Amino acid sequence: xxxxxxxxxxxxxxxxxxxxxxxxxxxxxxxxxxxxxxxxxxxxxxxxxxxxxxxxxxxxxxxxxxxxxxxxxxxxxxxxxxxxxxxxxxxxxxxxxxxxxxxxxxxxxxxxxxxxxxxxxxxxxxxxxxxxxxxxxxxxxxxxxxxxxxxxxxxxxxxxxxxxxxxxxxxxxxxxxxxxxxxxxxxxxxxxxxxxxxxxxxxxxxxxxxxxxxxxxxxxxxxxxxxxxxxxxxxxxxxxxxxxxxxxxxxxxxxxxxxxxxxxxxxxxxxxxxxxxxxxxxxxxxxxxxxxxxxxxxxxxxxxxxxxxxxxxxxxxxxxxxxxxxxxxxxxxxxxxxxxxxxxxxxxxxxxxxxxxxxxxxxxxxxxxxxxxxxxxxxxxxxxxxxxxxxxxxxxxxxxxxxxxxxxxxxxxxxxxxxxxxxxxxxxxxxxxxxxxxxxxxxxxxxxxxxxxxxxxxxxxx
Numbered sequence: 125x126x127x128x129x130x131x132x133x134x135x136x137x138x139x140x141x142x143x144x145x146x147x148x149x150x151x152x153x154x155x156x157x158x159x160x161x162x163x164x165x166x167x168x169x170x171x172x173x174x175x176x177x178x179x180x181x182x183x184x185x186x187x188x189x190x191x192x193x194x195x196x197x198x199x200x201x202x203x204x205x206x207x208x209x210x211x212x213x214x215x216x217x218x219x220x221x222x223x224x225x226x227x228x229x230x231x232x233x234x235x236x237x238x239x240x241x242x243x244x245x246x247x248x249x250x251x252x253x254x255x256x257x258x259x260x261x262x263x264x265x266x267x268x269x270x271x272x273x274x275x276x277x278x279x280x281x282x283x284x285x286x287x288x289x290x291x292x293x294x295x296x297x298x299x300x301x302x303x304x305x306x307x308x309x310x311x312x313x314x315x316x317x318x319x320x321x322x323x324x325x326x327x328x329x330x331x332x333x334x335x336x337x338x339x340x341x342x343x344x345x346x347x348x349x350x351x352x353x354x355x356x357x358x359x360x361x362x363x364x365x366x367x368x369x370x371x372x373x374x375x376x377x378x379x380x381x382x383x384x385x386x387x388x389x390x391x392x393x394x395x396x397x398x399x400x401x402x403x404x405x406x407x408x409x410x411x412x413x414x415x416x417x418x419x420x421x422x423x424x425x426x427x428x429x430x431x432x433x434x435x436x437x438x439x440x441x442x443x444x445x446x447x448x449x450x451x452x453x454x455x456x457x458x459x460x461x462x463x464x465x466x467x468x469x470x471x472x473x474x475x476x477x478x479x480x481x482x483x484x485x486x487x488x489x490x491x492x493x494x495x496x497x498x499x500x501x502x503x504x505x506x507x508x509x510x511x512x513x514x515x516x517x518x519x520x521x522x523x524x525x526x527x528x529x530x531x532x533x534x535x536x537x538x539x540x541x542x543x544x545x546x547x548x549x550x551x552x553x554x555x556x557x558x559x560x561x562x563x564x565x566x567x568x569x570x571x572x573x574x575x576x577x578x579x580x581x582x583x584x585x586x
Contacts, residue, residue: 133171133360134411136161137244143352145375145399145474152472154374163414164244166228173228174358174371177221210402220473221401232392234419237520237586243417248394251354252378252461254345258338260285261585265334266317273326274444280313289562289575291582293337300517301429304524309442309563324433324447337584343577344484353377353479359409370409375399377479379463384456390422397463399474420521427515435506443561454491457525486555486579498551499537507531520586529559529578555579
């Protein structure tokens with residue numbers, strides 16, 4: 125059974141050493157020798173996460189006097205080496221496949237405040253999104269902010285720790301619910317202190333000596349993702365080196381991800397577009413242990429608050445508008461990246477030197493009671509900031525998805541009959557480009573990308 129069971133499998137990821145699929149200078153095939161692969165926990169439903177790609181063949185029918193068909197001709201490159209290579213013996217054609225997408229799903233457990241890129245899900249996300257990484261985990265306010273919660277006051281020495289456009293989080297004493305906001309301005313120092321505007325404003329004034337959690341943030345960028353492309357290695361059929369089926373997808377880039385409720389927790393589905401996929405069956409693929417990340421499961425329906433800010437259409441930066449609770453029965457997020465091969469190269473099966481990102485879009489579906497606020501966003505030409513919180517509270521735990529520039533995605537806003545004759549509506553929203561809520565004075569190009577990001581996935585740092 126060890127070599128036959130489809131229930132014994134693993135998926136692991138390795139960030140490219142040099143990018144472009146790490147092609148060998150001699151064979152021009154992906155070279156992953158010496159690379160460290162990080163396991164990714166997946167659900168049993170995606171055992172076929174690397175399936176769905178046919179081997180390349182050429183078919184042609186010639187004239188004949190007998191029944192039947194002509195045999196297929198392989199397409200690829202011939203192994204010119206003296207040893208087996210990706211399952212191809214010397215002189216054989218290397219099997220190559222070109223799937224449009226590979227994906228993996230699992231319950232979303234975070235890195236417990238550590239750098240997300242130390243775990244598989246973070247490496248995958250970082251191949252297509254920029255990562256804001258704060259230099260400190262927390263700061264402490266130096267004085268009380270405004271009574272309406274629109275500001276926090278920090279010590280001048282902490283100025284560099286807080287970035288414009290970066291998310292922050294506070295947890296008030298004895299409160300299990302966290303509040304997230306975006307820093308939109310840092311005023312000039314006065315008396316050794318700096319006043320920072322936040323959006324949306326916190327529910328109440330932030331007192332002095334309040335601990336403020338700084339957060340990692342994955343946000344979209346076209347020009348400079350946080351890291352290069354990656355390799356995905358899939359093995360099944362056995363334990364350890366007893367595995368019998370293997371695949372290697374190389375020059376992969378994040379092509380999208382989804383967040384959704386799964387039995388009250390949050391499920392994360394990651395998608396990637398590879399440059400190519402090779403068979404490794406004859407190379408004794410190794411099934412590895414796939415432990416989950418150490419953080420607590422992100423809670424979707426418990427211990428988390430969802431907030432929507434007042435409309436900021438035509439409002440001048442820096443924003444600091446009021447928030448209200450977004451009461452909802454459910455929500456889901458889908459992020460899609462336009463990914464395509466670039467810099468063509470015909471020397472190897474990768475067919476190119478890069479896998480480029482051309483755009484990133486985000487749609488959100490919220491199921492709620494009949495809500496005039498959401499229904500009228502199109503008619504009133506409104507843009508709002510939406511914060512979808514995920515519990516639990518605690519250092520390094522929980523998270524949020526923030527759509528800084530959120531507009532309606534379509535014109536459908538009719539209420540419908542939900543469970544037990546409940547009136548509800550499902551509203552589709554989209555992230556609109558170029559959030560204009562931050563003060564961009566003095567920011568460099570990288571700082572402006574963060575400050576204008578239309579959406580971000582937020583994870584607190586320990």
